[in-house]
Amino acid sequence: MTLGALRPSPLVEQATQHLRDQITGGDWPVGTKIPGETTLAKTLGVGRSTVREALRALAGAGLVQARQGAGVFVVATEPQEDWAGQLRRSAVTDAYEVRMLIEVEAAQLAAERRTDADLTALHAALDRRRAAATGSDAEFVDADIALHHAVVAAAHNPVLTALFGEFVPVLRQRLIDLVELLDLRSADPNHGDAGHAALVDAVATGNAAAAGHALREELQQTLTRLQSL
Known part of the structure; x- marks a missing residue:
């Protein structure tokens, strides 16, 4: 699966779904360090704030976890059910x-x-x-x-x-x-x-x-x- 630039709206939802697809589709297995905000923003064609919100949504779903000084890592391939x-x-x-x-x-x-x-x-x-x-x-x-x-x-x-x-x-x-x-x-x-x-x-x-x-x-x-x- 290849990341591509996004349509203008709704950017956060689209960014979240694209990143989620990378995880659930197996492109980013558990333990993978996700590219940095700047890289993702450039690849997806959005601002860093949009990427930050998307990563926050993925963290809320239990898919990724930020580690101080190390970056954001994939911790699960299926979202947690509420x-x-x-x-x-x-x-x-x-x-x-x-x-x-x-x-x-x-x-x-x-x-x-x-x-x-x-x-x-x-x-x-x-x-x-x-x-x-x-x-x-x-x-x-x-x-x-x-x-x-x-x-x-x-x-x-x-x-x-x-x-x-x-x-x-x-x-x-x-x-x-x-x-x-x-x-x-x-x-x-x-x-x-x-x-x-x-x-x-x-x-x-x-x-x-x-x-x-x-x-x-x-x-x-x-x-x-x-x-x-």
Whole structure:
């Protein structure tokens, strides 16, 4: 593969793709030192700042690494998949197991850190979940997720909140399918109300152990159903 001059726009994206092709195509194997910015800029017909941005993008993808005083080297021939991508490809049961780990810890922290505003939000979310019992399965699942989000938010840890947010789009449709497939709401439209009420009560009373237990029990029941499909 031979490098060639680029068209005017978008330069950074084009430069990144050309350099990526050199790596993934085998022209620059792992361990190869990439030509310097000046050489690449001249070869590609762009400015050094464009080359610098392209190399930064490749480093973000895990393909190259700058070594102080030595230059930029190829460290991988396949880009690293981001967290969201891994979640989308994962088995639903694997994702749910990790969700359990995150939410149980979040529930325990919520019991220790919740504010009056958090308690108001939690009770409102529980009420909305109960009201959604008369709606569609999708509406019920969305209300259920909103209650879980309120619990995670009450932990006041932005990393936990962000992680939970990554799981929602991956699990939402699977949960709707599960409710429909197993007909979980035919006998009890407000399926799982007792467990969620116990969770909210445990957070409200500051009982971290009870909050973690209530959430673990509720999520484990769902995981068991998912594993049986």
